Amino acid sequence: MEGNRPKRRKDKYNPYNIYEKDKHYYISFKDGQGALHKLEISRALYDTFDSFELDDLVYLNVVDRHIEQSEVWEATLNVRAVEKPESIEEVVLKKIQIEALHTAMKTLPEMQRRRMQLYYFEGMTYEQIAKKEGCTKMPVKRSIEAAVERLKKELKKI
DSSP states (O other): OOTTOOOOOOOTTOOEEEEEETTEEEEEEEOTTOOEEEEEEOHHHHHHHHHHHHHHHHHHHHIIIIIHHHOOOHHHHHHHOSSOOOOHHHHHHHHHHHHHHHHHHTTSOHHHHHHHIIIIISOOOHHHHHHHHTSOHHHHHHHHHHHHHHHHHHHHHO
């Protein structure tokens, strides 16, 4: 930092730097070939460039705080999403697993299959299933546990 002017964040398209040194005002910039040029300028021109920089800074802050956060882009939506979108591989794998589970469930005796359906897919408790079928809770519990073990064996084969 030269002079009393604080260093400012700048727009990437701002091609110049202004500074004060020994009560003289300067502007520096690189030309198209990359050569650095330094020119002395008047105080009025320095103030004008300084005002432009402040306006740019205000705009950059507005972009950072408001515009950038409100833009709807697929990438920003995916980052902000509560549930991340599944990849094609995840969708296919899930479909294969569901098909394998349905195939394995078809091998169960009808009573076990029905109780598994009620317990795992319809959210009923052992007590509710027992009441519906007119029996006690323990046979329902044992039937579901046996079905789970049988499904594990069937799914290992696949």
